[in-house]
Amino acid sequence: MRVEYSPDQQLLYLHLRNGAVAEMVELELDLLLDVAEAGDPLGIEFLEASDLLLFLSRLSNDASGRTVLELPDGLIAALKQARPVAVA
Numbered sequence: 001m002r003v004e005y006s007p008d009q010q011l012l013y014l015h016l017r018n019g020a021v022a023e024m025v026e027l028e029l030d031l032l033l034d035v036a037e038a039g040d041p042l043g044i045e046f047l048e049a050s051d052l053l054l055f056l057s058r059l060s061n062d063a064s065g066r067t068v069l070e071l072p073d074g075l076i077a078a079l080k081q082a083r084p085v086a087v088a
Helices: 051-056 073-081
Strands: 002-006 011-015 023-028 031-035 041-046 059-061 067-069
Touching: 041 051
Parallel strands: none
Antiparallel strands: 002 011, 011 041, 023 031, 031 041, 059 067
């Protein structure tokens, strides 16, 4: 994963994998998901970089003590459709 930050525009992009963007899905206000033609998520863009902290604040501990990140429904649906990616 690669992180790109534009301090002058307060944009933050989490680059998940390479590919051509076929669709941009608005998951929440100021939170966008870039999706490839095959439905694979390519990246997540925060139009306000400070929103990353709100996104990460969804971290909580479940009953077993594991840390869990509660993701927006739109991102969960996109990730469920994604195919596994081989990591070299």
